[in-house]
Amino acid sequence: MKPTEQQSDIIGHGGNSVIIAAPGSGKTFVISEKIKLIFDTLEEYQGVIAISYTNKASNELQSRCLTKGINPKSSFFGTIDRFFIGEIIIPFGKHIFGLPNREIQIIKSDRLPKDEQKTLEWLQRNLKLDHLSAEQLDMLVYYFRNGIILIESIGLLANYVFNKSIACKKYFLAKYKYIFIDEYQDSGANQHDIFLAINALGIVGVAVGDLNQSIYAFSGKSSVFLDNLSSNPDFRVFKLDKNHRCHPSIINYTNYLLDPSTELLPSDTNQVYFKRVEGAEVEITKYIDGVVTSIKSKFEISKNKDIAVLVRGTRTLDLIDKNLQTPHKVFVTTDLDLSLNVWSSLFARLLYFAFDANVRFIEVIEEFKPAEKIVRNDIKRLLELKRAAIGEFAKAALDKQAVIDCFIAIAKIIAPNAENEESISLLDQVISDDALLSTFRPATSEEITVMTIHKSKGLEFDFVFHLDLYEYVLPQKGPGPDKDWNNPIYTNWTQDINLHYVAISRARKACLLINSTKRTNSGGKIIDARDSEFLSKDNIQDIRYKNKNT
Numbered sequence: 225m226k227p228t229e230q231q232s233d234i235i236g237h238g239g240n241s242v243i244i245a246a247p248g249s250g251k252t253f254v255i256s257e258k259i260k261l262i263f264d265t266l267e268e269y270q271g272v273i274a275i276s277y278t279n280k281a282s283n284e285l286q287s288r289c290l291t292k293g294i295n296p297k298s299s300f301f302g303t304i305d306r307f308f309i310g311e312i313i314i315p316f317g318k319h320i321f322g323l324p325n326r327e328i329q330i331i332k333s334d335r336l337p338k339d340e341q342k343t344l345e346w347l348q349r350n351l352k353l354d355h356l357s358a359e360q361l362d363m364l365v366y367y368f369r370n371g372i373i374l375i376e377s378i379g380l381l382a383n384y385v386f387n388k389s390i391a392c393k394k395y396f397l398a399k400y401k402y403i404f405i406d407e408y409q410d411s412g413a414n415q416h417d418i419f420l421a422i423n424a425l426g427i428v429g430v431a432v433g434d435l436n437q438s439i440y441a442f443s444g445k446s447s448v449f450l451d452n453l454s455s456n457p458d459f460r461v462f463k464l465d466k467n468h469r470c471h472p473s474i475i476n477y478t479n480y481l482l483d484p485s486t487e488l489l490p491s492d493t494n495q496v497y498f499k500r501v502e503g504a505e506v507e508i509t510k511y512i513d514g515v516v517t518s519i520k521s522k523f524e525i526s527k528n529k530d531i532a533v534l535v536r537g538t539r540t541l542d543l544i545d546k547n548l549q550t551p552h553k554v555f556v557t558t559d560l561d562l563s564l565n566v567w568s569s570l571f572a573r574l575l576y577f578a579f580d581a582n583v584r585f586i587e588v589i590e591e592f593k594p595a596e597k598i599v600r601n602d603i604k605r606l607l608e609l610k611r612a613a614i615g616e617f618a619k620a621a622l623d624k625q626a627v628i629d630c631f632i633a634i635a636k637i638i639a640p641n642a643e644n645e646e647s648i649s650l651l652d653q654v655i656s657d658d659a660l661l662s663t664f665r666p667a668t669s670e671e672i673t674v675m676t677i678h679k680s681k682g683l684e685f686d687f688v689f690h691l692d693l694y695e696y697v698l699p700q701k702g703p704g705p706d707k708d709w710n711n712p713i714y715t716n717w718t719q720d721i722n723l724h725y726v727a728i729s730r731a732r733k734a735c736l737l738i739n740s741t742k743r744t745n746s747g748g749k750i751i752d753a754r755d756s757e758f759l760s761k762d763n764i765q766d767i768r769y770k771n772k773n774t
């Protein structure tokens with residue numbers, strides 16, 4: 225693929241940059257091309273830090289950077305939490321706080337006894353370091369010394385350790401040349417502080433984001449930091465505004481949604497559609513089953529996997545999963561995926577390996593321990609365990625205990641010091657539940673993708689069915705002051721517009737906005753449904769495909 229002039233400028237710029245990218249404008253392409261060029265200039269002990277928002281996005285970026293045997297040297301690819309824990313808190317926390325008295329476990333504060341939870345009510349992910357009192361810091365240090373990192377404290381602890389530890393700064397300076405952070409619009413305060421502090425050491429910073437794709441404000445994330453960086457004189461701002469993904473009528477629709485005065489692109493056809501189905505979610509699934517074949521033929525889509533059903537919440541996800549007859553795969557994130565303990569990550573990667581021939585055993589192992597650091601006998605044993613794992617997954621009925629024993633044996637060789645009971649119990653939970661286990665299996669080409677809009681970020685499909693376009697659901701509304709349901713208010717209008725925008729902009733060829741005359745409410749009751757405000761915002765219906773429903 226040949227970069228455009230806009231993309232080439234960014235790839236060629238060696239200094240600090242902020243890249244403001246529209247959906248489908250090739251930011252993943254640009255970052256991976258840039259990183260590949262940098263790899264060539266690094267010594268074996270040097271690397272880049274590449275932070276993505278999810279494990280899935282990180283795997284995608286890593287595989288795009290490592291084509292044709294390219295050597296990543298000592299680079300870090302992963303999420304911000306894994307970076308903070310593995311590169312800052314665990315290796316340098318002990319210099320600042322003292323040695324933990326047992327192996328570190330990373331848990332949410334709601335796993336602590338109730339009385340301890342009460343004393344931690346102040347702890348939130350978006351708490352800024354300068355708002356942390358000495359007493360509160362002491363509590364976090366107490367947990368660290370007792371082998372516990374609370375998930376809500378990861379940003380705070382990383383920020384504190386990075387600030388205080390000269391050894392940590394020296395290590396970063398010797399090792400890393402560049403730091404890339406994707407989805408910067410969903411940054412937290414501590415992430416922003418650490419990014420600037422790493423940059424101040426002389427490590428080149430590259431932040432990538434799109435203000436309009438900010439959808440995580442509910443977890444303390446905010447696009448103000450991307451704004452803030454854009455006006456920082458040390459950073460050069462680049463724009464990537466040409467959408468290479470979507471049909472012009474889809475680009476027009478998403479742009480108009482955000483700004484009705486937008487200039488529309490010429491387009492011969494209109495490929496944003498709306499359908500209101502008689503009935504509730506069950507009838508929607510029947511409708512989808514009925515139209516898949518004709519959609520594939522009209523839009524020349526050869527495989528079901530290029531079609532997605534995107535929903536706002538897990539209630540609709542379950543209803544679609546239960547009722548849709550067309551082969552489909554629901555993508556959910558399991559607790560094993562979310563757990564930040566080393567053994568959990570290793571088990572999750574081993575499950576992906578077990579189901580997907582494209583995931584190589586050695587690559588999984590090397591994420592946790594470089595092959596040259598594994599003694600010959602252990603390599604022999606690992607290869608035996610690899611064969612045993614493959615054998616177990618080839619059996620018609622999975623022997624749960626044999627798989628668990630095999631994975632534990634691998635973990636004891638690769639990460640003996642990170643032994644973790646919770647990780648073993650999460651693995652057990654996944655292996656005991658076919659629905660959870662199947663999330664580790666890649667979709668076949670004949671399966672439609674079903675997922676939440678949040679999870680679809682960064683992905684693309686030929687055709688998108690966008691559900692949940694009801695009043696109260698998207699955008700969400702809650703009661704007004706004093707629990708006044710007669711005067712409801714929007715809980716987060718801008719974030720919800722962004723969510724709608726992300727969903728539509730996943731579609732390459734066409735998007736069908738779909739709702740129904742009835743819907744299932746939070747209590748599981750079927751009630752009369754009304755249209756989402758977004759369907760008629762600024763008369764946007766006028767730029768949709770016209771049919772009898774509009």
Ligand SMILES: Nc1ncnc2c1ncn2[C@@H]1O[C@H](COP(=O)(O)OP(=O)(O)OP(=O)(O)O)[C@@H](O)[C@H]1O
Pocket residue numbers: 225226227228231245246247248249250251252253254468469681682683684729
């Ligand atoms: N220079 C180019 N020429 C042709 N196609 C391109 C070019 N750059 C990107 N594309 C295509 O545009 C699509 C979007 O690219 P990519 O996945 O890198 O976008 P993105 O900006 O990361 O998307 P998003 O933020 O919406 O997830 C891909 O199908 C990619 O192949």
